[in-house]
Amino acid sequence: MQAHWQNWLSATLGDPGLSGFEQIQSLWNGYGTCCRFYSPLRHQYLVAKVILPRPDAKHPRGWQTSQSHQRKLHSYDVEAHFYRCYQPRLDEQCYAPLLAAHESAGENQLLVLEDLSAAGFTKTATELSPGQCHTVLRWLAYFHARFMQTDDNALWHAGGYWHLSTRQQEWEAMRDGVLKRNAKAIDSYLANCQYKTLLHGDAKVANFCFQSNMQQCAAVDFQYTGSGIGIIDVAYFLGSALNESALITHTESCLDYYFSCLRQALSTTRFDAESDAIIAEWRNAYPVACADFCRFLSGWSPQHAKLNRDLLERTRQGLTLLLANG
Numbered sequence: 001m002q003a004h005w006q007n008w009l010s011a012t013l014g015d016p017g018l019s020g021f022e023q024i025q026s027l028w029n030g031y032g033t034c035c036r037f038y039s040p041l042r043h044q045y046l047v048a049k050v051i052l053p054r055p056d057a058k059h060p061r062g063w064q065t066s067q068s069h070q071r072k073l074h075s076y077d078v079e080a081h082f083y084r085c086y087q088p089r090l091d092e093q094c095y096a097p098l099l100a101a102h103e104s105a106g107e108n109q110l111l112v113l114e115d116l117s118a119a120g121f122t123k124t125a126t127e128l129s130p131g132q133c134h135t136v137l138r139w140l141a142y143f144h145a146r147f148m149q150t151d152d153n154a155l156w157h158a159g160g161y162w163h164l165s166t167r168q169q170e171w172e173a174m175r176d177g178v179l180k181r182n183a184k185a186i187d188s189y190l191a192n193c194q195y196k197t198l199l200h201g202d203a204k205v206a207n208f209c210f211q212s213n214m215q216q217c218a219a220v221d222f223q224y225t226g227s228g229i230g231i232i233d234v235a236y237f238l239g240s241a242l243n244e245s246a247l248i249t250h251t252e253s254c255l256d257y258y259f260s261c262l263r264q265a266l267s268t269t270r271f272d273a274e275s276d277a278i279i280a281e282w283r284n285a286y287p288v289a290c291a292d293f294c295r296f297l298s299g300w301s302p303q304h305a306k307l308n309r310d311l312l313e314r315t316r317q318g319l320t321l322l323l324a325n326g
Contacts, residue, residue, distance in 0.1 A: 005050050005110070012103045012110055015041035030054055031072060036115055045118050046100055049111040051076050071166055074156075075223035076109055081154045082222040083111065086147070086198070093142035093265070095121075095218040113220075121209035121218045128205055128241040130250035135217045136208050136237055137258040140200070143219075144230035145265030147198035148278075156226025158191065159199030160236070162296035170299030178319055179295055185322050186292050193229045193285060195271075195278045201225045203233040204240035231282040234258055235289040235314075239306050247310035259283060284321075291318030 201224030
């Protein structure tokens with residue numbers, strides 16, 4: 001199988017001399033691989049995301065269904081569309097790798113991307129300090145400002161991989177309680193916010209690469225990009241990057257920093273005059289965004305480490321806000 005896709009990659013690039021293949025990681029649930037390789041024709045290293053779906057794969061948490069398979073297939077179409085149509089609109093403030101080539105054959109796809117390591121983004125992380133979080137929060141702020149009120153049917157109607165409409169099985173698996181009973185109200189609240197942008201959709205710390213000084217970053221994995229309020233990305237990112245103690249102590253200062261960057265980023269767009277309204281709406285929605293992610297985790301993996309004291313308290317705040325507003 002490896003020889004087959006390497007030949008396909010060579011044909012796609014028109015370069016029979018590809019060499020130095022090095023696996024970066026497997027795709028989720030065995031749906032393919034990401035690898036680094038050298039292209040002598042282009043005189044550079046590149047990264048290939050080789051998508052070879054397996055409808056018979058066994059999900060590590062038991063969630064493999066025909067619906068989840070179709071969701072993954074659509075996510076790869078979304079990612080290819082993002083790189084073709086939206087990556088060219090990014091800059092150093094919200095960097096993502098350049099698309100070198102894209103090819104599909106049935107359900108299989110090849111995405112050939114710029115090697116971020118060669119571009120200077122050599123570091124990855126599984127956890128960040130509050131100060132290091134500022135680098136990603138700035139990236140998110142500029143990304144969200146860049147795509148305010150963008151709507152595209154080729155992306156997800158609602159960005160984020162835990163969206164309620166695509167996670168009904170996980171909702172059904174939840175223990176009965178106030179969170180489960182208000183899942184639709186949470187979803188409606190977020191969907192009916194006035195100011196939408198494009199979400200990265202899977203903005204966990206593992207999907208960012210950093211320069212050696214941790215002052216600049218680039219993002220990868222745009223499979224769940226789609227419409228939503230930017231604070232959804234922020235809530236998910238902070239929960240992935242900070243431990244429980246740091247979340248309790250530093251979330252508010254991190255939110256302050258994100259919104260200061262968002263205001264600056266919006267100042268050069270047609271939404272400058274609406275920045276106060278955007279910030280007020282999104283900041284108010286932060287605990288509801290947390291409650292939405294808590295809803296997903298509570299069904300998908302009720303023992304997950306991210307179901308910590310901070311997320312549960314934010315969820316309580318979000319539910320209180322919803323119930324107070326009827």
